[in-house]
Amino acid sequence: MKKDILNKKDIEKLVNLFYDKVKKDNTIGHFFSGNFNMEKHLEIMYKFWENIVFYTGSYNGNPMDKHFEVHAKTPLSKKDFQKWTKLFNESVDELYIGEKADLIKLKASNIAAVMQMQILKG
Numbered sequence: 449m450k451k452d453i454l455n456k457k458d459i460e461k462l463v464n465l466f467y468d469k470v471k472k473d474n475t476i477g478h479f480f481s482g483n484f485n486m487e488k489h490l491e492i493m494y495k496f497w498e499n500i501v502f503y504t505g506s507y508n509g510n511p512m513d514k515h516f517e518v519h520a521k522t523p524l525s526k527k528d529f530q531k532w533t534k535l536f537n538e539s540v541d542e543l544y545i546g547e548k549a550d551l552i553k554l555k556a557s558n559i560a561a562v563m564q565m566q567i568l569k570g
Contacts, residue, residue, distance in 0.1 A: 452546025456498050462552075463493045466539040475531040479518060500555050501548050511559070512566060519567050529564040533557055 453459065467490060471477050480486060492509065499507040518524065536556045540549050 450543065450545040453501055453544050453548035453552060456494065456502075458544065459498045459501065460494050462539055462543055463490060463497060465543060466536055467493075469535045469539060470532075473531060473535065476528050476535075479522065479528075497552065501552050512563065515563055515567055524564075524567055526564060526568065529560045533560045 453462065467480070467486065471480055471486075480489070492507070495504075495507040496509070496511070498504050515524070533556060537553050540553050540556075543549075
């Protein structure tokens with residue numbers, strides 16, 4: 449039986465599942481290949497999502513700047529943001545159900561929408 453997201457371990461499990469899907473995906477997987485340091489990225493994502501769900505203050509960074517850098521090297525598209533959101537929501541739904549699971553999906557969708565609007569200017 450599924451449970452809600454309760455702690456950092458649950459966040460790590462979610463992030464790991466999500467990036468396993470991303471790495472295999474034909475639409476967005478290429479953003480995480482080559483010289484990309486996945487281990488470092490995962491550590492940052494654990495802190496980012498833990499802060500989003502539990503307000504820990506553990507994340508200190510600017511995701512918009514990083515995504516603008518990515519976009520400058522390899523342009524992002526609306527399709528990329530849609531795929532990211534789809535895979536993220538699928539990952540949450542595979543593992544969890546409840547208030548925090550709903551919250552993280554809502555926050556992820558909002559973050560993707562804002563990034564898409566800012567990066568793609570529309």
